[in-house]
Amino acid sequence: MPVSQPTIGNAQFKLLEKLCNACAVSGDEGEVRKIVLEEVKPYADEVKVDALGNVLATKKGSGRNRPRVMLDAHMDEVGFILVADEGDGLYRFETVGGIDLRHLPGKPILVGKEHLTGVIGAKPIHLASEEELKRKPSLDSLRIDLGPSGKAKPGDWATFATKFKRIGPSIMSKAIDDRIGVATLIELVKHAPPNIDVLAAFTVQEEVGLRGAKVAAYAFDPDLAIAIDATPAYDMPKYDGSENAVYNTKLGLGPAIYIYNSSTIDDPRLVRFLKETAETEGIPYQIRQPGGGGTDAGAIQRTRAGIPAVSVSVPHRYSHSPIIIARVDDWKNSLKLLHSALSRISPKLVSSQ
Numbered sequence: 001m002p003v004s005q006p007t008i009g010n011a012q013f014k015l016l017e018k019l020c021n022a023c024a025v026s027g028d029e030g031e032v033r034k035i036v037l038e039e040v041k042p043y044a045d046e047v048k049v050d051a052l053g054n055v056l057a058t059k060k061g062s063g064r065n066r067p068r069v070m071l072d073a074h075m076d077e078v079g080f081i082l083v084a085d086e087g088d089g090l091y092r093f094e095t096v097g098g099i100d101l102r103h104l105p106g107k108p109i110l111v112g113k114e115h116l117t118g119v120i121g122a123k124p125i126h127l128a129s130e131e132e133l134k135r136k137p138s139l140d141s142l143r144i145d146l147g148p149s150g151k152a153k154p155g156d157w158a159t160f161a162t163k164f165k166r167i168g169p170s171i172m173s174k175a176i177d178d179r180i181g182v183a184t185l186i187e188l189v190k191h192a193p194p195n196i197d198v199l200a201a202f203t204v205q206e207e208v209g210l211r212g213a214k215v216a217a218y219a220f221d222p223d224l225a226i227a228i229d230a231t232p233a234y235d236m237p238k239y240d241g242s243e244n245a246v247y248n249t250k251l252g253l254g255p256a257i258y259i260y261n262s263s264t265i266d267d268p269r270l271v272r273f274l275k276e277t278a279e280t281e282g283i284p285y286q287i288r289q290p291g292g293g294g295t296d297a298g299a300i301q302r303t304r305a306g307i308p309a310v311s312v313s314v315p316h317r318y319s320h321s322p323i324i325i326a327r328v329d330d331w332k333n334s335l336k337l338l339h340s341a342l343s344r345i346s347p348k349l350v351s352s353q
């Protein structure tokens, strides 16, 4: 039976839009989980939701000696949690995941299950001292403001309110990290090649320390794993107009294959395999340059007696900010690379060092 090739067309953009506009801060992934369950249930052989909230979907192949391949994408996004009600619609809050406080003053947000509209308030420029303007704002100088009729409570989550947009070759959203990975993984479950068993983990709590992936990898006990994520690009030209040579990825150069970062030294056999697949198939790719930030591969790799793992990411600008930008072609090429690679996996791939 020929393997059906996944493509990215109107249906996939619509699904990505729905995933990106859902609010799912770490620990509160329910809205994304619901969409994932609807999408994968008709295609998977088995679907479970574990105690932390990970969705674990298994799609068995049909050949002999099928490697068990875990594919991971995290459902959560960075955001906020309300911690104290100060009355009059004002709330103190904590950040959830890595957020640069410089992004926050004046940003519209959505709060709680009902997506109440609010704003992050700060001292106005007219009243701020020169010293205050030089520093980034402290968390305790900021408030979430819903107005006096806004009824939220401590423990409610909040996200940036930006809506998904597709503009020319780009897509923009608050949550491309990692709904683009979730959308990719859904397509891979729908078009799973028969030479492997696909063990799809849609994980929780990546942004607060790769927590869901750890238990998902334990449950699946796979032969190898690929984390599908979005990775920061810092590829703008320098102020003097010269080329920025210190980028960690660049938009438009294709999927970023990780080799080394703060959470993982990616399995060299899997790195080589992905590069060979891309070169044979003529798919553009880039090697992610050193920098901060890890992926679920770091947690998966250190589960049980060790699991060979690698990360493939779609590059994006303005990570963990109210609006992230990525290129459609990088998404398409990431899906193509991953599907081609899965179709070529043989039991020998990780049988020896």
Ligand SMILES: [Zn+2]
Residues within 6 Å of the ligand: 074, 177, 178, 206, 229, 230
């Ligand atoms: Zn991510």
